[in-house]
Amino acid sequence: xxxxxxxxxxxxxxxxxxxxxxxxxxxxxxxxxxxxxxxxxxxxxxxxxxxxxxxxxxxxxxxxxxxxxxxxxxxxxxxxxxxxxxxxxxxxxxxxxxxxxxxxxxxxxxxxxxxxxxxxxxxxxxxxxxxxxxxxxxxxxxxxxxxxxxxxxxxxxxxxxxxxxxxxxxxxxxxxxxxxxxxxxxxxxxxxxxxxxxxxxxxxxxxxxxxxxxxxxxxxxxxxxxxxxxxxxxxxxxxxxxxxxxxxxxxxxxxxxxxxxxxxxxxxxxxxxxxxxxxxxxxxxxxxxxxxxxxxxxxxxxxxxxxxxxxxxxxxxxxxxxxxxxxxxxxxxxxxxxxxxxxxxxxxxxxxxxxxxxxxxxxxxxxx
Numbered sequence: 001x002x003x004x005x006x007x008x009x010x011x012x013x014x015x016x017x018x019x020x021x022x023x024x025x026x027x028x029x030x031x032x033x034x035x036x037x038x039x040x041x042x043x044x045x046x047x048x049x050x051x052x053x054x055x056x057x058x059x060x061x062x063x064x065x066x067x068x069x070x071x072x073x074x075x076x077x078x079x080x081x082x083x084x085x086x087x088x089x090x091x092x093x094x095x096x097x098x099x100x101x102x103x104x105x106x107x108x109x110x111x112x113x114x115x116x117x118x119x120x121x122x123x124x125x126x127x128x129x130x131x132x133x134x135x136x137x138x139x140x141x142x143x144x145x146x147x148x149x150x151x152x153x154x155x156x157x158x159x160x161x162x163x164x165x166x167x168x169x170x171x172x173x174x175x176x177x178x179x180x181x182x183x184x185x186x187x188x189x190x191x192x193x194x195x196x197x198x199x200x201x202x203x204x205x206x207x208x209x210x211x212x213x214x215x216x217x218x219x220x221x222x223x224x225x226x227x228x229x230x231x232x233x234x235x236x237x238x239x240x241x242x243x244x245x246x247x248x249x250x251x252x253x254x255x256x257x258x259x260x261x262x263x264x265x266x267x268x269x270x271x272x273x274x275x276x277x278x279x280x281x282x283x284x285x286x287x288x289x290x291x292x293x294x295x296x297x298x299x300x301x302x303x304x305x306x307x308x309x310x311x312x313x314x315x316x317x318x319x320x321x322x323x324x325x326x327x328x329x330x331x332x333x334x335x336x337x338x339x340x341x342x343x344x345x346x347x348x349x350x351x352x353x354x355x356x357x358x359x360x361x362x363x364x365x366x367x368x
Contacts, residue, residue, distance in 0.1 A: 057135050065128035072120045080113040111172045111197065161198070163215035168197035171214060177222050182294055184221035185212050227267055228296035231288045232303045233276060235319045236311075238283050246272050248314050249287055252306045262302065265295045270303070282319045 134140060172195065177183045181192045183202070188210035190202035200217075202210040236245060253270030256262050268290035276286040287307070291299045311318055 054135055058132050061128050061131050061135070065124055069121055069124045072124065073117050076113055076116045076120065080109045083109060105178075108172055108175065108178055108195070111195065115169055115172075115197070160213075160215060164198045164213050167214035167217065168195075168200075171195070171200075171217075172197070176220055177224075181222055181224040183223065185217050186219050187216060188212050224293040226293060228291050228293050229288055230291050230296040230299035230303065231286065232300055232307065234285045234287060234307055234311075235282050236285065237317050237319060238278065238281055240283075240316055242275075244314065245285060245316060248310050248316060249285070249307065252303070252310045253287075253289075256302065256306060262299070265292050265299055267291060 130140060133143070171177070177192055177200075178195060179192055182190070183192060185200070185202070188202050188204065190204040190208075190210060192200065193203050193209070194201040196214075198214060200212045200214060202212060204210055234245075234249070249270075249272045253272075257266055257269060266289055270287060270289040273286040273288055276284040278284075287303065289299060289303075308318070
């Protein structure tokens with residue numbers, strides 16, 4: 001029975017002053033304890049259904065969010081893999097030459113998949129979190145207002161980072177360039193070796209690596225998309241026979257178009273466009289061809305090589321030097337440009353004596 005006061009005190013009894021003046025805990029009655037227990041049981045009985053409904057609602061929200069997130073991420077992964085298989089199916093065909101290389105496809109697919117999965121996860125889980133908070137009867141208006149203000153502050157403070165990220169997303173989605181492309185980004189020019197959401201890495205012509213922020217790129221000139229043009233200017237004497245020059249160039253173009261690997265690099269016939277300029281002692285004949293992207297410089301070098309050999313065989317002189325043995329006889333005498341000897345070079349000539357200073361004469365006998 002000694003534990004009964006302790007139980008009654010825990011039931012909510014208040015202390016009462018003792019006759020000696022000290023305050024001691026009052027011993028509640030058994031009826032008060034029974035009433036407190038009855039009230040607690042009734043409160044639990046009245047609210048357990050609400051708790052159970054809230055718990056089931058939260059559990060349902062979480063399960064649906066997790067399942068929807070897994071389904072969306074799986075669908076995005078399948079879509080990216082399907083795009084990769086479609087691109088691999090055309091490799092080795094005529095259409096395959098128009099597509100980007102495997103590394104570019106891989107990086108672009110990985111970047112697009114990462115962005116889409118991150119956005120989907122953020123939207124689904126963020127919406128689920130707000131629904132859970134609303135289940136607890138929490139007013140979301142102040143929370144959303146605070147999040148909006150914080151987002152504006154962060155966006156203003158990190159506006160360059162946000163600009164770089166958004167620019168990188170749109171560059172990847174629009175496929176403006178990729179790994180292996182040669183681009184002119186304004187601030188730097190070179191071959192793309194890595195494409196990121198914030199920074200693009202370029203390999204310059206001298207081997208240097210440029211790190212270009214995507215937000216700083218205002219214009220992009222892609223030299224590796226579609227097709228390129230190889231142009232060669234052939235300068236010959238104005239006295240050369242144009243028909244013979246054109247026939248020689250056409251023969252070079254025909255042979256080059258039938259040989260490997262030039263028949264694959266050339267996407268169009270090598271055309272003699274005609275006279276680009278005519279001067280008094282020379283004329284320029286323009287030769288051009290449509291080539292595979294990024295192969296224009298290689299085709300131009302081969303064209304110059306073949307044109308030079310063909311002109312040597314046809315005895316057609318290219319301005320700037322002799323192209324055949326017969327032309328060597330027409331070269332000027334190197335001593336022809338040497339000036340004639342001057343009369344002042346001879347010390348006994350009248351001209352040399354006239355320019356010598358007058359020396360002082362010795363005194364004569366009449367001056368003494």
